[in-house]
Amino acid sequence: MKNLRLKAARAGLDLSQQELADLVGVSRQTISAIEKGDYNPTINLCIAICRALGKTLNDLFWDDG
Amino acid sequence: MGYGEGYLAGKLFGAVCGAFVGLLLILFMKKDGRLRCKYDERQELIRGRGFKYAFYMLLGCLVIDVLFGEMLDRVMERSVAGMLYVCIGVIVISVHGILNDGYFSLNENPKRAVAIFLGLFLINLAGALFYIHSGLLVENGRLTDRALNLICAVTLLVIILAILWKNACRKRQEEA
Numbered sequence: 001m002k003n004l005r006l007k008a009a010r011a012g013l014d015l016s017q018q019e020l021a022d023l024v025g026v027s028r029q030t031i032s033a034i035e036k037g038d039y040n041p042t043i044n045l046c047i048a049i050c051r052a053l054g055k056t057l058n059d060l061f062w063d064d065g
Numbered sequence: 066m067g068y069g070e071g072y073l074a075g076k077l078f079g080a081v082c083g084a085f086v087g088l089l090l091i092l093f094m095k096k097d098g099r100l101r102c103k104y105d106e107r108q109e110l111i112r113g114r115g116f117k118y119a120f121y122m123l124l125g126c127l128v129i130d131v132l133f134g135e136m137l138d139r140v141m142e143r144s145v146a147g148m149l150y151v152c153i154g155v156i157v158i159s160v161h162g163i164l165n166d167g168y169f170s171l172n173e174n175p176k177r178a179v180a181i182f183l184g185l186f187l188i189n190l191a192g193a194l195f196y197i198h199s200g201l202l203v204e205n206g207r208l209t210d211r212a213l214n215l216i217c218a219v220t221l222l223v224i225i226l227a228i229l230w231k232n233a234c235r236k237r238q239e240e241a
Contacts, residue, residue, distance in 0.1 A: 026105035029166035039107050 001037045006060050009053045010035075023052040094178045102170035111167030112158075119158040126150040141208035148213050152220040163227040175228070182225050189218035 010020050010031075017031045024031075024045065033039035034049075041049070046061050053060070092098060104112065130137065130146060137146050162168035169175045192214035196202045201211050 025171070027108060027166065027171055030105050030107045033107060033166075042106055045106060 001063075003035050003037060003060070006049065006053075007035045009055050009060060013053060015053075020049070020052060024048040090181050094174055094181060095172050096174050097172045099172065103172045104167070104170050108167040108170070111165045112162060115158040115161040115165075115167065118161055119154040122157045123150060123154040126153055139207065141212070142210055144210045145208045145212050145216070148216050152216050156220055156223050159224045160227045163224070163231050166231075168228075179225065179228055182221050182228075186218055186221035186225060189214045189221065193218050 010017070015023075017035075018028045021028045021031045025048070026045065030039065030041075034041055046057055050057055050060055088100070091100060127150065130150070134146075141149075159168060169178065193202075193212075196211040196214065202209065202215070
């Protein structure tokens with residue numbers, strides 16, 4: 001399932017995938033895979049992404065569903 | 066067949082020189098000048114799967130070698146068969162990593178790496194063509210250890226083509 005909330009939060013801060021990847025210490029392809037829903041990140045990476053984007057885990061990764 | 070001490074010393078010297086040059090090339094490929102490769106968690110996962118597939122492939126090659134070793138010995142020397150298995154394993158792990166974006170580490174410069182691979186490919190291709198032209202590649206109907214250049218050249222070519230193909234796919238995706 002695509003993570004559109006992550007994409008929107010990143011775009012909201014005017015960050016490219018590469019810039020976010022550099023901030024959290026992963027490759028651009030990993031950010032792309034998370035946004036496309038091709039990869040489920042570990043909790044550590046989720047936290048790192050949330051910190052970089054100033055969001056909570058609920059904001060970006062919790063599916064109310 | 067007995068080899069002289071000079072032959073073995075030459076081989077050892079060649080291996081040491083090769084390791085030293087390899088070290089320099091690895092340093093040249095890195096953005097931060099460090100030897101150690103840094104991978105993120107997704108890349109580690111992909112590389113783990115790649116190692117698994119390469120292990121199974123190598124296992125398959127060894128089983129074939131055990132079952133059909135005598136037949137293989139008629140067409141190639143032991144060293145050629147061994148190098149062939151190693152290169153098959155290298156191709157499996159490399160191509161799997163390249164196609165799934167897990168090949169290049171975070172601190173690696175892919176352009177430099179491709180340039181080095183291309184250089185190594187050309188060196189091995191030149192060696193292979195020389196041996197093919199001089200007729201030393203095959204002796205008594207068997208591939209000799211001079212075929213190692215050819216095997217390495219083919220391996221590097223497959224890796225380079227996989228990198229180029231992946232890059233082309235990525236550009237097509239970005240444009241779409």
